[in-house]
Amino acid sequence: MDAIKFVEQDVNGNIDFPDFKAGDSISVSYKIREGNKERIQVFQGTVIQRRGSGSHETFTVRKVSGGMGVERVFPLYSPFIDSIKVNKSGSVRRARIFYLRKRTGKSARIKEKLFVKKDDSAK
Amino acid sequence: MPGLLGKKIGMTSVFSAEGKNIPCTVLEAGPCVVTQVKTVDSDGYDSIQIAYGERKEKHTSDAMKGHFKKAGTTPKKKLVELRGVTEYKTGDELKVDIFEEGAWVDVTGTTKGKGFQGVVRRHGFAGVGDATHGQHNRLRAPGSIGAGSDPSRVFKGTRMAGQMGNVKATIQNLKVVKVYPDENLIVVKGSVPGAKGSSVLISI
Numbered sequence: 001m002d003a004i005k006f007v008e009q010d011v012n013g014n015i016d017f018p019d020f021k022a023g024d025s026i027s028v029s030y031k032i033r034e035g036n037k038e039r040i041q042v043f044q045g046t047v048i049q050r051r052g053s054g055s056h057e058t059f060t061v062r063k064v065s066g067g068m069g070v071e072r073v074f075p076l077y078s079p080f081i082d083s084i085k086v087n088k089s090g091s092v093r094r095a096r097i098f099y100l101r102k103r104t105g106k107s108a109r110i111k112e113k114l115f116v117k118k119d120d121s122a123k
Numbered sequence: 124m125p126g127l128l129g130k131k132i133g134m135t136s137v138f139s140a141e142g143k144n145i146p147c148t149v150l151e152a153g154p155c156v157v158t159q160v161k162t163v164d165s166d167g168y169d170s171i172q173i174a175y176g177e178r179k180e181k182h183t184s185d186a187m188k189g190h191f192k193k194a195g196t197t198p199k200k201k202l203v204e205l206r207g208v209t210e211y212k213t214g215d216e217l218k219v220d221i222f223e224e225g226a227w228v229d230v231t232g233t234t235k236g237k238g239f240q241g242v243v244r245r246h247g248f249a250g251v252g253d254a255t256h257g258q259h260n261r262l263r264a265p266g267s268i269g270a271g272s273d274p275s276r277v278f279k280g281t282r283m284a285g286q287m288g289n290v291k292a293t294i295q296n297l298k299v300v301k302v303y304p305d306e307n308l309i310v311v312k313g314s315v316p317g318a319k320g321s322s323v324l325i326s327i
Contacts, residue, residue, distance in 0.1 A: 003132045003308055007149050007301065011137045055136045079142045 008055045012077045020059075022047050022097050023090030023110050028061060028074060029082040040082055043072055046110065049096040050076075062100060064108075069101060089113045125208050125221055126326030127152040128175035128201050129309075131232065133319045137300055137310070147300050148315045150230070152222070152325050153307055157215040158194040158202065171208045173217060176200030176322075201322055220304045222327070227296045228309075231324040232317035236289030241265075246282040292316040 020026055027044040045063030048071070052058055057076040062069060074081060090110035100108055129152035137145050159172035176199055180188070183198040191198050195214045211217070222228060242248040242265040251261040265284070269277050294315060301310040315323060 003151065003306065004135050004149055006306065007137075007147075007303075007308065007310055008135055010303075011301070075138075075144065077138060078144075079138050 005054065012055060015077060017076075017081075017084040018086050020047055020084065020086050020089070022049055022095050023092035023113075024086055025088040025090060025110075026061065027085045027087060028072075029084070030074070031080045031082050044087070045070075045072075046090070046097075046100065048098060048100060064104075124205065124326050125217070126173075126203075126205055126324055127155050127217055127219065127221065128173060128203055128322060128324055129153060129307075130176075130322050131315055131317050131319055132308070134314065145300065145312055146314070147310045147312055148230075148297075150309050150311065150315065150323060150325060151307055152219045152309045153217055154219075155217045156194060156196045156199065157211045157213055157217065158191065158196065158199070160211065160213050161204075162209075168206065169209045170204050170206040171211050172202055172204045174199035174202050203324055205326070218304060219302055219307050219309050222299050222302050222309055222325070224299050224302055226299050226327070228299055228311060229293055229295045229326050230297055230311065230315045231291065231293040231326070232315055232321055234288045234290055234292045234316045235318050237287040239285060240287040241284045242282060245284060245287045248282075 024047050025045070026047055027042050029040050029042050032039055032041050043061055043063070045061040048060050048062045050057065050059045055077055058073050059076060060071055060073050062071045064070070089112070091113040092110060097110075100110075129150050132149040132151055134146065134148050137147050139145055153175060155173040155175045157171050158174045161168060161170045161172075163169055174191070174194075174196070178198040178200045180198060183191070188198060193213070237244070241263050243250050243263045248263075248265060250263045251266050252258055254262055265282075268281055268283070294313065297311040297313050297315070299309060300312050301308075303309070309325065311325075317323060
């Protein structure tokens, strides 16, 4: 297994994204290639899960756009991800907050985590 | 063709320069020692014998101990003969740097054993008819295995139930994605027969 980790470390390199988890509100800047031109699209929403490990790790971001729920799955090590910004860290009790899908309006809110641990903020 | 013995480490995936996610297998390849050289003069054909993996002295027969001693190396676990290779001499070490990134290799291994399997799993038969309408006991049966009194026998090679897997298999033309000479690792695109840790022969 260590050899696999070595290969993954070598090909993925170190990604310098901030640490985020389910419940956090983030903005993902995603590179989109149209022909020869490249532009950046920002997808802003709530992280509802992080899944997998190593090269295969992905995260799902959910937003409500015009009354319609939109979810997008990003591979964490995708070369198309330009940057990730954590707007708000949310306080939730589970790692996969799929219950958000059934909720709208007031009940779909997530409490903000106001006191962040010192070693977390260092990242 | 030159090649190396090694073992399968496992699978992962790698993003290519275009951003495509490529499924890959990580293999440990070599280092292998040339333990014997055969030539047209001595044996009637050209080949080299390479060895890989450490074997304990107490598990090695005296005859094999002598064989390894002649090549100036310690007892090894796996031996294989590569025909048509001439440019090496006894005692030479073959390392993973014989492979280039972007080249194509063949990987030979032993497939995972599936045990005694029926025809549905082993040969992809559809099974027989319905589960209901009076059908009984026949759901995954092979059906007819041939005509009756005319041949009065079953033809050879008729597909039936039996041992599946645990056979030698070669996957041809796998692209070399990465080579790590210091770690003796090679990363190829796609899958490779066998379980993790099983031994493989990687040849050009």
